[in-house]
């Protein structure tokens with residue numbers, strides 16, 4: 001399954017989730033309007049951790065390390081740059097209405113083009129009502145409430161929203177990725193090729209056959225990568 005929105009399962013285990021929640025909940029939460037652009041401000045109602053605060057940096061480092069170890073994420077995103085992970089909380093009555101993420105983000109001296117957007121769920125879905133991540137890729141919005149520790153990866157070019165939380169609280173991490181492949185079709189093709197090669201590698205095929213496919217995969221990356 002390589003279609004978007006893509007679920008990246010088990011980015012964090014139970015111990016990492018517990019550690020993150022403890023770090024984050026003690027942080028200096030501020031109004032999410034602090035980072036909203038003029039068009040998203042009217043629809044954004046949540047709280048965020050300031051990007052540079054120690055809690056966000058400590059939690060972000062744990063997540064960045066987990067992402068680097070996750071083969072499915074690396075294969076799907078082929079990241080050139082990953083924006084520092086950010087964190088948000090929605091209480092009852094809070095939501096983030098339909099919006100488009102800005103094409104460029106500047107933070108901590110790093111400028112990235114947002115090719116992919118990610119939400120990493122930090123609260124189990126049974127702990128809050130409402131609050132689905134709603135992504136419109138075809139005609140119909142798709143509402144997603146992932147397991148705690150799972151992540152949803154989707155093209156930043158899509159309109160998306162977080163539905164109103166009606167009870168409980170939703171805590172999550174979100175961030176953006178600039179891929180070495182700007183073209184979504186090239187990126188998708190390489191992801192599918194890599195998945196197929198991983199499938200072949202689990203079969204009794206001659207090693208020269210696998211080597212040939214691997215050669216093609218890496219030579220396509222060389223041909224298409226821009227960063």
Ligand SMILES: O=C(O)CCC(=O)C(=O)O
Nearest residue numbers: 088101119133162172174
């Ligand atoms: O909380 C989420 O799942 C997504 C947040 C979001 O879309 C944003 O901050 O741009």
Ligand SMILES: [Fe+2]
Nearest residue numbers: 099100101160
């Ligand atoms: Fe967004």
